[in-house]
Amino acid sequence: MADLNELSEKLSGIRQEIKDELLKIENSKHAFEYRKSIMDSKTGKIGSLMREMGKVPNEMKAEYGKKVNEIRTWAQEQFDELETKLKEAEMNLRYESEKIDVTMPAKMQKRGNLHPNTMVRNQLVDIFGSMGFEIYEGKEIETDYYNFTALNIPQDHPARDMQDTFYLSPEFLLRTQTSSGQVHVMEEQEPPIKIISPGKVFRSDDDATHSPMFSQMEGLVVDKGITLCDLQGLLNAFVERIFGESTKTRFRPSYFPFTEPSVEVDVSCFQCKGCGCKLCKGTGWIEVLGAGVVNKKVLDGCGIDSNVYSGIAFGIGIDRIAMLKYGINNIKLLFESDLRVLDQIDD
Numbered sequence: 001m002a003d004l005n006e007l008s009e010k011l012s013g014i015r016q017e018i019k020d021e022l023l024k025i026e027n028s029k030h031a032f033e034y035r036k037s038i039m040d041s042k043t044g045k046i047g048s049l050m051r052e053m054g055k056v057p058n059e060m061k062a063e064y065g066k067k068v069n070e071i072r073t074w075a076q077e078q079f080d081e082l083e084t085k086l087k088e089a090e091m092n093l094r095y096e097s098e099k100i101d102v103t104m105p106a107k108m109q110k111r112g113n114l115h116p117n118t119m120v121r122n123q124l125v126d127i128f129g130s131m132g133f134e135i136y137e138g139k140e141i142e143t144d145y146y147n148f149t150a151l152n153i154p155q156d157h158p159a160r161d162m163q164d165t166f167y168l169s170p171e172f173l174l175r176t177q178t179s180s181g182q183v184h185v186m187e188e189q190e191p192p193i194k195i196i197s198p199g200k201v202f203r204s205d206d207d208a209t210h211s212p213m214f215s216q217m218e219g220l221v222v223d224k225g226i227t228l229c230d231l232q233g234l235l236n237a238f239v240e241r242i243f244g245e246s247t248k249t250r251f252r253p254s255y256f257p258f259t260e261p262s263v264e265v266d267v268s269c270f271q272c273k274g275c276g277c278k279l280c281k282g283t284g285w286i287e288v289l290g291a292g293v294v295n296k297k298v299l300d301g302c303g304i305d306s307n308v309y310s311g312i313a314f315g316i317g318i319d320r321i322a323m324l325k326y327g328i329n330n331i332k333l334l335f336e337s338d339l340r341v342l343d344q345i346d347d
């Protein structure tokens with residue numbers, strides 16, 4: 001180092017260069033790199049000046065050190081200032097790009113609901129469950145024996161024609177009624193028996209109120225001294241809970257081979273309260289299920305002594321109840337999964 005004047009000149013050159021360069025810097029990465037090129041103690045333009053102290057004559061060392069320190073402090077300030085400014089600008093840019101409008105209305109999550117058939121089945125299970133009924137899961141593929149013969153519908157019995165059956169083989173078929181479950185339960189369990197058996201049934205039938213696959217729920221009570229009065233009491237309690245407290249039942253004589261006597265059960269129209277409307281076709285009554293006192297032949301065939309025990313049974317169409325309850329006029333709507341329809345039905 002020739003003399004201090006030369007150093008001063010060099011330093012003002014560096015100072016000017018830094019000033020010029022800082023004006024061009026646009027981001028903190030660039031600022032960081034430039035700072036390093038100036039301040040690094042080994043390679044930096046200013047940082048390395050201190051290492052040259054050794055070459056400076058002793059009498060100039062103090063002044064040299066002072067000048068280098070001065071420019072180093074100045075440069076540090078310049079960098080700090082610029083970096084603060086750049087960081088702030090960058091943060092603002094980020095805030096701007098990540099800005100959210102908290103006043104925007106939220107996207108509402110659509111709440112799903114259960115299928116009408118499922119809702120009705122759950123209600124039936126709840127109602128009968130609370131009366132002490134247990135659930136029996138029957139089989140969808142049955143033998144001719146359980147679906148017909150054991151229910152007092154022998155081969156060639158005209159009642160077989162009432163239910164158009166899908167036969168899988170001469171012996172096996174898709175059950176046409178959940179009543180087939182009755183036979184299994186009576187064969188497997190000793191009375192007292194109190195079961196419901198909900199499930200799918202199949203018939204070759206297809207129009208606005210019939211579908212080849214639909215759902216039923218069978219009910220069976222077997223014990224000593226069970227009578228038609230028990231059936232009436234049970235079904236009264238059931239319809240009040242499913243259709244509303246003011247709903248009444250009416251028993252009409254009917255015929256089912258597996259019950260004797262057999263009845264068809266109507267409920268007072270829960271829409272017009274019995275005055276007559278479209279739903280009840282002006283009669284004030286709606287047919288909802290078949291029922292009766294279990295035929296002695298069926299009990300005996302299942303190994304239950306009909307001189308000791310008696311039983312009552314009923315079969316409810318789940319789809320039919322869903323259609324009535326929710327005002328669905330075509331059974332196909334229950335199978336099409338059209339959300340415009342299903343969304344309107346919620347309990």
Ligand code: DAH
Binds near residue numbers: 179290292315316
């Ligand atoms: N299984 C009959 C049907 O599908 C319904 C039925 C009627 C069931 C009377 C019963 C009953 O248990 O007692 O049409």
